Amino acid sequence: MTSATFYGVINGVILFSYWLLIASVTLRILIKRRTVSSSMVWLLIIFFLPLVGIIAYIAFGELYLGRRRAERARSMWPATAQWLQDLTAYQHIFTSHTSDVARSLFQLCENRQGIPGVKGNQLQLLTCSQDVMTALVRDIHLAHHTIEMVFYIWQPGGNSDLVANALISAARRGVTCRLLLDCAGSRQFFKSAWPERMRHAGIEVVQALPVNIFRFFLRRLDLRQHRKIVLIDNAIAYTGSMNMVDPRFFKQDAGVGQWVDLMARMEGPVATTLGIVYSCDWEIETGQRVLPPLPERVSMPFEQASGHTIHVIASGPGFPEDLIHQALLTAIYAARKSLIMTTPYFVPSDDLLHAICTAALRGVEVSLIVPKKNDSMLVGWASRAFFAELLEAGVNIYLFEDDLLHTKSVLIDGELSLVGTVNLDMRSLWLNFEITLAIDDADFGNDLDCVQRDYIARSTLMTQESWLHRPYWKRIIERLFYFLSPLL
Template sequence: MNILGHLGTIYVVSEWIIRLVMLIVVPFRRSPEAAKGWLLFVFFLPWPALVLYHIIGRPNYPRWRRERFAKLPKAFEGVTERIKTLTAYQEPELPENLKQAATLIQNLGRFPNVDGNSVELLSSYDGSIARLVADIENATGHVHLLFYIFADDRTGWSVIDALARAVERGVACRVLIDALGSRTWAPRVLDALRQRGVAVHLVLPFGLLRWKTARADLRNHRKIAVIDGRIGYVGSQNIVDADFKPGIVNQEMVVRVTGPVVLELQAVFVADWFLETQEVLETPDLFPSPVRTGHVVAQVLPSGPDYPEAGIGQLIEALVHGARRRVVITTPYFIPNEGLLHALGTAVLRGVEVHLVLSKPADQILVSLAQRSYYAELLAAGIRIHLYRDKLLHAKHISVDRRVSLIGSSNVDMRSFVLNSEVSLILFDREANTELRAEQERYFAASEELSLDTWRARPLTRKIIENIARLVSPLL
């Protein structure tokens, strides 16, 4: 046998070794859906699958990052005690069917439910930025911003200029921006902020030649602003123009909150600041004695690879299982796991009205194709699907039975459930839920509702492409 023959034999044998080893390795600590997706990839393309698995196959941060996170409880012992001292746990008033979901939230998160908050839902894109800029202009102590995308466009410069003026007044301004989400603008934004005296850091920087690099697919997807420890912002909107992607205009949802729960948003920020800088921020002015500004009971839930027990996916399933009347899920990206699919279908059988509000315009083609592959079975189960026209509906929120609302940065897909660092604000309040429901009704009016017969009549080629995309959806 010539040398080429020997090499061919070695290559074939190596492929089978990879298949057999990965058959053992892949299912460990991985959902059945994700395991099937990886194993299918491994079966057809063993070597490319092995390389990709080494790069993004395990939802774990590098050791140095995990070691820093392990230091958090001790580093922030004073911060944790101060939050407990300054805030009082408040059991939300809920019917029996939702009490278990509230208990789950309490056990998943590291923060208590607290009363005395006031919330304002901001659905105007430019309006929410204007409100944030106004609050920065009135800041007296500090401004903390954590965003997945921070651009140096018109929107970004309005925030940069406000931060510069705040620094001139003696306000301490700190900014965290995700290295991948802001990669197009990061060098210019970092330079502009640093020249103006703002302390700014990239979150999870990555690169082949970096000593302490992060994985490219594990990102900090949070959007948080905290001003003077008394005003907080959380939601889906980044600091970038609404039309930053050609041909697409984003529609968002942001919550402006005041009251004790702002201290929980502050704690998420200072924890992320420590993870990037190893600097502990615990001065008293960062956690001032809260002032009751309303009657809303609320809780912050951080989630992501740093918080393996704080699963936003588990919470969404529990809320759906607990629903008795109505569930509305609004998200731009919907790639559910089997547990959520079962929960949604079971809810309809129990008589619950279930609505999905999704976006008709798409900015991620492969994800959109995979998402569409679920529509037929969802519609057949009695779930109503509304496709929002004209704009990319990037808002991410859920309402359950007029009693519980969840608004934040998390999509309903495996990336947000497992890979991304996310943050959600849970509101146990009828009035807030009613306000959110009014916004959802506006979505319905601006959407096309799918029918099962029409959807099934789409061309066969589309069905095939969508279902191929679905096969790799656990990897998305």
């Protein structure tokens, strides 16, 4: 065989392999059940930029948890299901009554998660990071048995160091402390001296979903542990949008100011139901099973009250698929009078956008509050591509002027509240480990309404006329990033 023939054969094999790879990935996209818009975007990227598109799809196109974590997720569910079944025996903690606006959502969550909503909880809405840190440090100092935390971001400095020192003190007096932090979000923490100091004190510190370039094709690297949960003695719980950071020192070079967040401090049975979510996260990451206890009598601060009813909704690999997206749609379609939403990142699915617009078109007063300045350029531009349709439907869009509004909240008819870690974007709805609370309580709804009205007072109302007169170069950029919105 001559060298020319040899190289011709090699070139033919390479070319055949190249087109076979493109055909294989194309077929994979076509047979994988996903939205049409998402599939079209992937196909266009692969056909226009084949090598880049193929590598991007293998890395980010599908939800790969990784073989070991996927096996743990599968193996944990028999024990988790049995725990949930055992919990249903404690009928006194579960609600038998919900408001009209919450009924469909609570039925959905009960059918998909196996337990009804829990009642008799005490709730406190915290809107200042200083208040959150002060309350948390106080609760840590009063802890007797366990302290468990999961955060997307823990950044050393300021008030977060006070929490770290309080944890170390608790561990040294014999309290079992477990800390689960996302590897990517908390990279500054893991580069600091704090992990070693905590471990030396007896705290279990675990990196969730470590970023490893050598496992690039084995696990999706942008799958993140985005929950924010604190559990103390199986009786006190915190969750919301705030990471373990001091806003005075966090991302001050991003040009968006301090982050504005909301956290809920809770006492009662909701701590137990949040505990099973934490237990699953811990087992998926470590392989250790730490199911929360089933006490003979769960503490119920408001046992006789009809309100304070909460359903904990969790998402992520191993949890009920698409549940948070379904919960949002169910809640929005239940709205009859008002719907107020706050989110820093607004890149909705077609179904979610349709539900929001439909609510406005049938006479519901719909308000969307988003930050004027965003720390994510991609999401900031992509979200603006949806404004024209929202404004045409009659949605009030408010641009928050003061700092970066990071609160994730939904309030329907002043009664049903959704607060937690879930952004109204594709990543939160279908990818990350997220948590949200569905709270059926008019008093809490009134508190949340006051917070949201304060956000509106610090915002500028966008008008359809001003939006239609924006420069054409902005419209072009919006459409370019809108094209990528199914992938954000």
